[in-house]
Amino acid sequence: MSVLLALAAAGLAGCGLYMILSRHVVRMVLGLSLLGTAVNLMLFQAGRVRTAQPPLIREGAVRLGESADPVPQALVLTAIVIGFALTVILAALALRAFRGEGTLRSDELRAARALGDPLAPEPGRDR
Amino acid sequence: MLSTLLAASLAGSCAAWPLGRLLGRRGAGWGLALVPAGLFAAFLGFGPQVAAGRTVTERLAWVPSLGVDFALRLDGFAYLFCLLVTGVGALVVVYAGAYFAERTASDRARFLALLLLFMTAMLGAVLADDLLLLFLFWEMTSVVSFLLIGFDGGSPSARRSALMSLRVTAGGGLALLAAVLLVGASLGTYSVAEAVARAPELARGPWAVPILGGILVGAFTKSAQFPFHFWLPNAMQAPTPASAYLHSATMVKLGVYLLARFEPLVGAVRGGRDVVIGVALATMLVGAFQAIRAENYKAVLAYSTVASLGILVMLVGLDGPMASVAAVGFLLAHALYKATLFFCAGTVIHATGLTKLRQLGGLGRLLPVTAAASLLASLSMAGLPPFLGFVSKEFLFEAQIESSWEAAPMAVAVLVNAVIVGVAGVVTLRPFFLGRGRVREVKHREVPGLLVGPVALALLGLVISLEPAWFDRTVLRPAVAAVYGAPVDVQVGLWHGVTPMLLLSAVVVGVGTLLFVYWVPIHRRLRAETLLDRVEAEHGYEALLRGIEAAAAGVARRVQRADLRAQLATVVAAACAFVGWGLLAAGVVPRVPAEPLAVRAGAAVAGAVGLGGAAAAARAPPLLGALLGTGLVGLVAALLFLTNGAPDLALTQFAVESLLVVLLTAALLALPLAAPPTRARAARGRDAALATALAAVCFVAVLDMSAAEPRTAVADFFGARSYTEAFGRNVVNVILVDFRGFDTLGETTVIALAAVIAWSLLGPRGRAADGGDAPDPPARPGPFVLRFATPAFYWLLAVLSAVVLLRGHNEIGGGFVGGLTAALAFAVVALAYGVGRARGRLRWHPLALAGTGLLLAVASGLPGLAAHGDYLRHLWIDAEVLGVAVKQGTTLLFDLGVYLAVLGAVLAFLFGLSREAER
Known part of the structure; x- marks a missing residue:
């Protein structure tokens, strides 16, 4: 099972990176989402895949019996929600960028260039 | 002490x-x-x-x-x-x-x-x-x-x-x-x-x-x-x-x-002594030379200080006990007379406002006490008896004669000391006693505060050499013993008979006097000589600074190519190369888990579907295809979670994927769906190779991790205490709301802030005249089937979200899943009737919802703070409602806060994106 999960996580990470390397902003956003899923799967794996038993304490028991590791699950749960918020905000940014610049290609979004060369020497600066 | x-x-x-x-x-x-x-x-x-x-x-x-x-x-x-x-x-x-x-x-x-x-x-x-x-x-x-x-x-x-x-x-x-x-x-x-x-x-x-x-x-x-x-x-x-x-x-x-x-x-x-003495000699010469060339009062003093420091360093470099004696003696003499001269220079500059020696003269009558102090200090500096400077100069020459060095340091020392004699004459005689009438009035007379320092130090230079017993016993001998490492028998005295040292001193004073007499022509002649200015080390310093700045700018330009793609590729390639190199160099063979091929058929199919979805997303030219592929991957991930003992994660992932597809579809509708390739074929090939490398590294790493013995200490801790201390059976939820409540509070804040960011990004640009939000687009009827089923879906999801929230502490669920489920209920309404109807259903502003949630989560920690002085330590009450025992804690308040924050955030995304897309 762990081989399958490792393969899935690795494949997702590769596909995600391939998409992030694109110059199309929407593809990049989707790729980031894929990469997030891949990382969540890897984190989940850190608790090992042993059993299908969820980490719930049975009625009548006072401590957790044989079950999946709850710690990575707690980490991944919030990571999923935060990754979701991140993706949506990036999509909103893409939308606004398209409204403002009329393009979704990252190499054509050059509003920052208008601010000038950050490395140009400033006159009157102390040395 | x-x-x-x-x-x-x-x-x-x-x-x-x-x-x-x-x-x-x-x-x-x-x-x-x-x-x-x-x-x-x-x-x-x-x-x-x-x-x-x-x-x-x-x-x-x-x-x-x-x-x-x-x-x-x-x-x-x-x-x-x-x-x-x-x-x-x-x-x-x-x-x-x-x-x-x-x-x-x-x-x-x-x-x-x-x-x-x-x-x-x-x-x-x-x-x-x-x-x-x-x-x-x-x-x-x-x-x-x-x-x-x-x-x-x-x-x-x-x-x-x-x-x-x-x-x-x-x-x-x-x-x-x-x-x-x-x-x-x-x-x-x-x-x-x-x-x-x-x-x-x-x-x-x-x-x-x-x-x-x-x-x-x-x-x-x-x-x-x-x-x-x-x-x-x-x-x-x-x-x-x-x-x-x-x-x-x-x-x-x-x-x-x-x-x-x-x-x-x-x-x-x-070679240690050679380096020290060589540097010292160079310093002495440069200092003496520049002292003659300097025009400013303070600059002359400064360069003579450089020369004096050279002498001190030379004395440290020389061997023999007398070198230590001379170093200590000269250190003291120089401190006393140089401080005095700086004081006098300061008074002159302060009183006249003039800084160049050439402009000064005849101040002896206007500042008589200062002139006297300056004279005493200059006599000590010139090394004339009976001042301390004379004693220290005798020591200096004795040390040179005694040391094992050749004549070069001696010749330089004589020359430099002669210049110092000249400087001593120039800095006192010229401003105070010569050039009478050059300065006729001063801004202020001498005040006690300006006199105590120079007079005290100038007199000290005389007192010590005339009355040396206490000083000799208490300061000089212990200091020399500490420097030399053994007691040295030194005698501070003015007259030792006609010795070689005395003759050398006489030569120095003679040459120095000549220098003083012909100071102005020599000064002019050397000022005309600009060679030393051109090779001055200060230029090296300036050039070094310019070089550092240019190099930094060059590196930044080369690395910072304003192309995200290239930078990311560099980072990933370097990371993969480092990991690979590390593994190879250390000769580490990754471990493989036992029974690597024991995979259930269903899981294998799910994994294959997920990978297929990812590949499709990566390769699909139309954006909608890529979006669907991404959604498919999310669903498969949820399935994998579900089948491996993580139903909480599965529920969250299901909800998130559904919402993501709804939201991104809304955004994509406003964008051109045709997305021609942005990379040339060769670039795509390189990227694919890089992606494969990353996948390989991840695969090996995860496989190796899976084969390692798991560490269960933390999991055991939570498993053992979840029920006994936090009264919850769902360990994941207990970790989130109780054990790691602070962490979750931070994440809730992130979610609420994300809502604010999204709202301000997508919020109404053209505000209505009354300052309120622009009106939402009118409700439009959706497809018949959707309209038919929507009320049922809405209520189902709303009730489900409440149940998931309330039971979360003991069963599957919790605030995060509950909030997402509730958001799905509104998303269904928005899909069927448009965003306007969904907003009408909600009545609240989504940001108000998110803010209330955050406040609730923050407030849920306060009872614990009040009762136990421990923020976010949850309190529990046992009560009986309608004959049913109810055990409830402030955890519910916390989870409700998370629920509202997530709901408000998702709705802010939904409403904002739809409105922006429909504009």
Whole structure:
């Protein structure tokens, strides 16, 4: 099972990176989402895949019996929600960028260039 | 006792700022001078012990694990410095109080506080018996001198000079730090005394040259030795009281102090003395040459200081006991007369507003006491009997004759000393006694504050040589013994008969007098000679700075290509290469879990579907296809979670994926769906290769991790305490709301902030005239089936979300899943009838919802804080409602907060994106 999960996580990470390397902003956003899923799967794996038993304490028991590791699950749960918020905000940014610049290609979004060369020497600066 | 004095000094300098303002124009200098004067008196009290050859030590453990102590040690040499630093310090503070009389109270108080802080740093540096402590105080002197030199921060040249001195001296301090660390690593101790005692051992060790090099660079930069000397003349930008303090008795002598301490190491390393003496001779020549060429009053003094420092360093470099005697004697004589001359220069510049020697003359009648003090100091500087300068010059020549060196240092010393004689004549006779009538009036007469310092120090230079008994016994002999390492029999006396030293002194005075007489033509002739200006080390400093800036800009331009893609590719490629290289170089073979091929068929199919979805997403030219592929991957991930004991994750992932598809579809509708390839074929190939490499690294890493023995300590801890301490059966939820509640609170904040960001990004641009939100687009009827099913879906999801929220602590669920489910209910309405209807259903502003949620989550920790003083420690009550036992805690409040924050955030996304897309 762990081989399958490792393969899935690795494949997702590769596909995600391939998409992030694109110059199309929407593809990049989707790729980031894929990469997030891949990382969540890897984190989940850190608790090992042993059993299908969820980490719930049975009625009548006072401590957790044989079950999946709850710690990575707690980490991944919030990571999923935060990754979701991140993706949506990036999509909103893409939308606004398209409204403002009329393009979704990252190499054509050059509003920052208008601010000038950050490395140009400033006159009157102390040395 | 020593640490108490040091603490008193620090406390005094900290109190000086407020006190200096309170004491007013006249009182500030006199009042604050009590701090150094008190310390001076306290150090005098150590006299008998020091005279008896005892050292006073004190040791407090500081960082015991690193062998670093707060160790202080007072021996004869440190004693001489302590007396100089506090004694001259007291006079400088008095002088500065009068010098700054017309400045604002704030300026005056700041300056005096900085002077006292500088004194503290100097005291610490000379008392430290731990190399790291020494380094700390060393750099403190650099930083405080930076503040003193750049005191008039409004002037660009003051800022430039301050930066220059900081860069040079603090940079040299870094070299010293390297040497200190090497000493600590070689000897296993940071004690200064022990390091000096074990100098032969250091010299035999493999690090001898780097250690000596670091110490030399530190000392040379601090003591303005060639080629680092250029910061000192520039530092004349400092207010004159600071120059008098920094460049006579304190800052620049610190390098000499360090060098004299480590003299055994200089002698033990082959070539050490050659380097020191060579540098010293170059410094002497450059200083003397530039002193003749200088035009400004203070610049002449500054360059003569450079030359004097060269003499001191040369004396440290020479071997033999007389060299130590001469070094100590000259150090003291120079401190006394140079401080006096700076004081007099300051008074003249202050009273006339003129800075060039050429403009000054005939001030003897206007400033008679200052003129007298200047004359006494100049006579000492010229080395005429019966002044201390004469005694020290005799020692100097005796040391040279006694040492094993050839004639070169002797010739240079004669020449440079002659120039110093000339300078002594020029800086006193020209402004005060010659050129009568050149200056007819001064802005103010002499005031006591401006006179105490120069008169006291000038007279001291005479008293010590006439009445040497106490000084000889208490200061000179212990100091020489500490430097030389053994007692030396020295006799301070004016007349030793006609000796070679006396003849040399006579030659020096004769040549110097000639130099003084023909000073103006020589000065003009040398000024015309610009060769030295062109090869001045200062140009090297400027060029170095320009080079560093150009190199930084070049690197930034090369690395920062304003192309995200290339940068990301570089980072990933480097990371993969490093991991791969590390594995190969270490010969690590990744482990493979037992039974690697035991995979259930269903899971295998799911995995294949997920990978297929990912590949489709990566390859699909239309964006909608890529979006669907991404959604498919999310669903498969949820399935994998579900089948591997993580139903909480599965539920969250299902909800998130559904919402993501809804939201992104809304956004994509506003964008062109055709997305032609943005990469050339070759670029795609390279990216695919890089992606494959990353996938391979991830695969190997995860596989190896899976094969390792799991660590279950944390999981066991939570598993054992979840029910007994937090009364919850769903361990994941208990971790989120209770054990790691703070963490979750932070994440809830992130979610709420994301809502605010999204709303402001997508919020109405064209605001309505009344300032309210622009109206939502009108509701539109959706497809029939959807309309038919929507009410049912809506209520189903709403009830489900409430159940999931309430049961979350014991069963599957919780605030996150609940919030997402509730958001799905609204998303269904929005899909069927449009966003307007969904907003109508909600009635609340989504941001208000998110904010309320965050507030609830924050507030849920307060009862615990009130009851147990422990924020986010949840409280529980047992109650009976309608005959049913209910056990409820503030965890529910916390989870409700999370629920509302997530719901508000998702709705803010949904409403904002839909509205922006429909515009």
